[in-house]
Amino acid sequence: MNPYMGMNYMSVWRIGDMSMKVDGDYWRHECNRCGRVWYSIKAEPKNCANVKCKSPYWNKKRVR
Ligand SMILES: [Zn+2]
Numbered sequence: 001m002n003p004y005m006g007m008n009y010m011s012v013w014r015i016g017d018m019s020m021k022v023d024g025d026y027w028r029h030e031c032n033r034c035g036r037v038w039y040s041i042k043a044e045p046k047n048c049a050n051v052k053c054k055s056p057y058w059n060k061k062r063v064r
Contacts, residue, residue: 001061018030018031018032018059019043019044019051020057021043022039025041026039026040026041027039027040027041027042027043029045029049029059031048031049031050031055031057031059031062032049032057032058032059032060033048033053033055033057033058034048034050034052034055034058035051036048036049036050038050038059039054044059045058057058
């Protein structure tokens with residue numbers, strides 16, 4: 001059983017709106033600006049992982 005293959009969403013934690021912890025030590029992030037989804041071991045990356053985006057506001061809501 002590889003926990004990274006199945007992405008067991010039974011054990012998911014969320015921080016903010018755009019990041020959630022997936023099984024294992026990885027966080028799933030989704031960019032508000034470009035829609036990019038990526039995984040990292042960092043809970044809160046500073047910038048979007050999309051080189052064309054790199055937005056520091058990837059996890060910020062546009063409307064406030
Ligand atoms: Zn982005």
